[in-house]
Amino acid sequence: MTLTVSDLTIARGGVPVLEGLNLTLAPGQALVIRGPNGIGKTTLLRTIAGLQPAVSGSVQGAEETIAYAGHSDGLKPTLTVTENLTFWASVFGLGSIQPALDAFDLNELAARHAGNLSAGQKRRLGLARLLVTGRPIWVLDEPTVSLDTRAVQMFADAVRAHLGQGGSAMIATHIDLGLEAQVLDVGPFRAKLPALDDFDGGFL
Ligand SMILES: Nc1ncnc2c1ncn2[C@@H]1O[C@H](COP(=O)(O)OP(=O)(O)OP(=O)(O)O)[C@@H](O)[C@H]1O
Numbered sequence: 001m002t003l004t005v006s007d008l009t010i011a012r013g014g015v016p017v018l019e020g021l022n023l024t025l026a027p028g029q030a031l032v033i034r035g036p037n038g039i040g041k042t043t044l045l046r047t048i049a050g051l052q053p054a055v056s057g058s059v060q061g062a063e064e065t066i067a068y069a070g071h072s073d074g075l076k077p078t079l080t081v082t083e084n085l086t087f088w089a090s091v092f093g094l095g096s097i098q099p100a101l102d103a104f105d106l107n108e109l110a111a112r113h114a115g116n117l118s119a120g121q122k123r124r125l126g127l128a129r130l131l132v133t134g135r136p137i138w139v140l141d142e143p144t145v146s147l148d149t150r151a152v153q154m155f156a157d158a159v160r161a162h163l164g165q166g167g168s169a170m171i172a173t174h175i176d177l178g179l180e181a182q183v184l185d186v187g188p189f190r191a192k193l194p195a196l197d198d199f200d201g202g203f204l
Pocket residue numbers: 012013014017035036037038039040041042043044202203
């Protein structure tokens with residue numbers, strides 16, 4: 001499944017942050033999105049994942065194919081690691097959670113409640129969830145936050161394996177993951193700010 005982004009203009013809080021973006025992401029490909037804080041990386045990923053509407057342009061190939069992992073880990077704190085993964089596997093209709101436990105070294109934590117894990121352990125669990133979605137396009141917003149060096153390596157290995165199986169990944173990150181990837185440098189503001197006297201309810 002190839003993701004095609006055509007002439008995409010996006011906004012946050014009513015303010016355009018990026019305009020006229022074109023890109024494709026084919027099976028087996030990774031795209032790393034870089035850029036300074038506040039430039040619009042999260043807005044772009046949320047728009048591509050269908051979590052917010054585009055101002056104009058289109059995203060094709062996204063429906064039902066994207067697994068999104070954003071800043072919030074979305075874990076259920078009162079469920080154990082195993083229960084969290086089993087829940088998501090059942091939502092997505094997949095069977096074994098063992099590959100996800102193995103890939104992110106979660107076996108020893110399997111019976112622990114997610115709410116009692118450390119920040120890095122929670123992040124590993126959040127990323128392990130990607131493996132039980134069975135979805136081919138991973139859209140990931142700063143996935144390595146809180147991960148130690150070893151866990152970053154685990155994550156990079158999981159992405160490589162995913163690409164090797166015909167998946168693809170779009171990753172906003174500030175670190176070098178050592179992946180063979182296209183790079184999208186989101187440059188300084190490329191859209192026009194609205195006139196100052198334009199009232200914008202999006203800021204309220
Ligand atoms: N809920 C919101 N309402 C209004 N403006 C917002 C909102 N969330 C973010 N913004 C603004 O939209 C712009 C783009 O934010 P975005 O989160 O996409 O940036 P980013 O590149 O992902 O930043 P970072 O690297 O800090 O995560 C920023 O100027 C930000 O202040």
